[in-house]
Amino acid sequence: xxxxxxxxxxxxxxxxxxxxxxxxxxxxxxxxxxxxxxxxxxxxxxxxxxxxxxxxxxxxxxxxxxxxxxxxxxxxxxxxxxxxxxxxxxxxxxxxxxxxxxxxxxxxxxxxxxxxxxxx
Numbered sequence: 001x002x003x004x005x006x007x008x009x010x011x012x013x014x015x016x017x018x019x020x021x022x023x024x025x026x027x028x029x030x031x032x033x034x035x036x037x038x039x040x041x042x043x044x045x046x047x048x049x050x051x052x053x054x055x056x057x058x059x060x061x062x063x064x065x066x067x068x069x070x071x072x073x074x075x076x077x078x079x080x081x082x083x084x085x086x087x088x089x090x091x092x093x094x095x096x097x098x099x100x101x102x103x104x105x106x107x108x109x110x111x112x113x114x115x116x117x118x119x120x
Contacts, residue, residue, distance in 0.1 A: 013054065014055065017049075045078060048074070049067060049073075072106065073099075076100055076103060
């Protein structure tokens with residue numbers, strides 16, 4: 001029962017996250033108009049991150065790592081793209097740089113493949 005619950009929630013988050021990324025117009029036709037499309041896409045990416053993390057938790061012992069990576073990637077992509085096209089302020093590039101540092105750190109630290117993330 002636990003596995004079915006996690007599969008259902010994981011896929012639901014994944015699908016409802018991917019939908020506005022693939023076709024924001026149909027998403028808004030169903031959910032109502034939105035003023036800030038960039039924010040819809042940010043929430044969508046975070047929803048995908050959560051879904052991937054839940055689903056990965058069924059197969060791996062490191063769903064936290066996957067959530068950390070996907071979340072940092074989501075913020076980095078949204079911050080960078082929408083700051084560079086002028087939709088959000090350039091101060092978001094500071095956050096993008098911090099998120100990039102997280103991404104690189106996660107890659108470097110976890111490539112060492114420490115057996116348990118709970119060990120110090």
